[in-house]
Amino acid sequence: MRSTFLPFAPPFLRDEEVEAVTEVLRSGWLSRGPRTQEFERAFAEHVGSPAALGLNSCTAGLHLSLVVLGIGPGDEVICPTMTFAATVNVVEHVGATPVLVDVCPDTLCIDPEAVEAAITPRTRAVMVVHYGGHPADMGALQDIGRRHGVQIVEDAAHAFPAKVGGEMVGASGRPTSFSFYATKNLTTGEGGMLTGDAETIERARALSLHGIVGDAWDRHSDNGRWSYRVAAPGFKYNMTDVQAALGLVQLGRxxxxxxxxxxxxxxxxxxxxxxxxxxxxxxxxxxxxxxxxxxxxxxxxxxxxxxxxxxxxxxxxxxxxxxxxxxxxxxxxxxxxxxxxxxxxxxxxxxxxxxxxxxxxxxxxxxxxxxxxxxxxxxxxxxxxxxxxxxxxxxxxxxx
Ligand SMILES: Cc1ncc(COP(=O)(O)O)c(C=O)c1O
Structure with missing residues (x-):
């Protein structure tokens, strides 16, 4: 029998990550800044997404997806019951009603037939979780979404990198949220990325930093201005350069x-x-x-x-x-x-x-x-x- 404990999912970090983080700590710029922008560009390119937004968690990405889609009180969002509570908690946060459905016996991903049976005139979206990193049946789910005029929001907390029909999860242009939590395939300690079309990402970007329009981070840099404008009551969901430095090294390998x-x-x-x-x-x-x-x-x-x-x-x-x-x-x-x-x-x-x-x-x-x-x-x-x-x-x- 083994003499030392084998941990379930320790982070896989080397000196390179330590050096990249140290460099940021020495740079005098810790919050959202150039490293985060670089990580967003690299991630978007990697998955083939039109745009990407670095966040402090996948949960933030899921919440922002629903806010940007305008989902709120009176709306229903269909979610699989086989998921982490965060997928469903965000539906409560926007004041909508989560409607839980069962999953497929083989993949444990949301069951398209159960989704179809749960649709009502109030259904606005389906939260699709790629359980364990195995993509859900996107063909069937997209078809249901089209036929019923219902949005598909992807919880890809586990699904980086995963592919459906040769296309990376995150490339579809639909709001898709990834997690970089400590146990994930790519980690930034805590962190997340939202991918989607350029307009969704721009609206989510403002909401992720108090609702400030423009790339608010550089108002403290030497070429920034002190002035800022709040266009909506946003949240504090931004990624930091410390996290992004870790993410960039992890993406490289x-x-x-x-x-x-x-x-x-x-x-x-x-x-x-x-x-x-x-x-x-x-x-x-x-x-x-x-x-x-x-x-x-x-x-x-x-x-x-x-x-x-x-x-x-x-x-x-x-x-x-x-x-x-x-x-x-x-x-x-x-x-x-x-x-x-x-x-x-x-x-x-x-x-x-x-x-x-x-x-x-x-x-x-x-x-x-x-x-x-x-x-x-x-x-x-x-x-x-x-x-x-x-x-x-x-x-x-x-x-x-
Ligand atoms: C399926 C699923 N969705 C969402 C999350 C939330 O991710 P985060 O901790 O980055 O907010 C997790 C976390 O493990 C998860 O497993």
């Missing part, structure tokens, strides 16, 4: 980092593909996953082999399968392997459950998946030895 992620995914497939106690994540024809996560699901074989004790319900809303999963996670931890669970579906969180009278049975796919899901470590820092340790621990923990 994205290919190297992604190569390793794909190798890790391939290794797990090769070494766990014959294990009937687990179901592995898919990569469907025509798309390229970012492999941000490697979420496996325990099957009924795991339950037969390792039945839960009768009083094993530790987490509310978890059935016997959830107890098997929880014990599996404990077993992996005992074997020094860090894991996580993505996600506790939104309909199970007390706020949403109570406010919208939601029941676990309303979302059978997400509810069932939640009880079986475990995300295995996947990041560029994993060595071959680490991967053998994970596989050995998974197989060992599933032995009766």
């Amino acid at each position: 994205l290919d190297e980092m992604q190569r390793r992620r794909r190798e890790v995914a391939r290794f797990y497939r090769e070494h766990l593909g014959d294990e009937p106690a687990v179901l592995l994540p898919v990569e469907k024809e025509g798309v390229e996953s970012s492999w941000h996560l490697f979420p496996i699901r325990l099957t009924d074989v795991a339950r037969e082999r390792c039945p839960p004790p009768p009083d094993a319900h530790r987490t509310p809303d978890l059935g016997p399968m959830g107890a098997v999963r929880d014990r599996f996670i404990d077993e992996l931890r005992r074997r020094n392997i860090g894991t996580s669970v993505h996600y506790i579906p939104v309909h199970l969180h007390p706020y949403y459950r109570e406010r919208y009278a939601l029941e676990p049975g309303m979302f059978p796919v997400a509810q069932d998946a939640f009880q079986r899901l475990v995300s295995l470590p996947i990041h560029p820092g994993l060595t071959d030895e680490d991967l053998h340790d994970v596989v050995e621990a998974v197989r060992g923990a599933l032995r009766p």
Whole structure:
């Protein structure tokens, strides 16, 4: 058994990042400035987007997307229940009503049929989450959007870099938000990027800095003016040059980092593909996953082999399968392997459950998946030895 703990998703940083950040610290300019502009240009070019806006989080990008689209009280926004709460919280922030729907059994991305069934005359947008970095069924979702006059807003927190039909997620011109949180494929510690058409990005840019029009950052530089104008009550959502310096270095070696992620995914497939106690994540024809996560699901074989004790319900809303999963996670931890669970579906969180009278049975796919899901470590820092340790621990923990 492994003697040291293998963390689930540590950031992959080298001296280059330290030097780039130090340079900014020494430059006398810490907030939004030239590095952020450079990062925005480089990111937009990388994904093929007309424009990009550096932000302090993906959540900020999602919120700004809804504000710019003019979504507010009386409007409904359809969201998958299998996501991080941020996707849905921003709908509440603009005063609209989130309408949760179930996900596809294979990808755990929003189910287009469930979206179509949930559309009402009040539906204004669909929040599409590319779960784990696997793109959602954009063809079907775009078609629904067109037919019903409904906007598509992409939560691409996990999906950099990912492709749909050869095109990068973020290239579509639709508002698309990326996360650079510490565990993401590219990190700036905390941070995010919003891509979209030039007009959306310009409106979001003003809103991201108090609603000040023009590129407000340079009013403190030697060629800036003291004067500024607030055109709307905006937010404080801007990225800083410290974050952008980190992001630029990470972008420069994205290919190297992604190569390793794909190798890790391939290794797990090769070494766990014959294990009937687990179901592995898919990569469907025509798309390229970012492999941000490697979420496996325990099957009924795991339950037969390792039945839960009768009083094993530790987490509310978890059935016997959830107890098997929880014990599996404990077993992996005992074997020094860090894991996580993505996600506790939104309909199970007390706020949403109570406010919208939601029941676990309303979302059978997400509810069932939640009880079986475990995300295995996947990041560029994993060595071959680490991967053998994970596989050995998974197989060992599933032995009766
Ligand atoms: C699906 C999803 N959406 C949105 C977010 C929010 O990202 P951020 O922390 O950058 O605001 C996360 C964070 O992990 C996420 O997983």
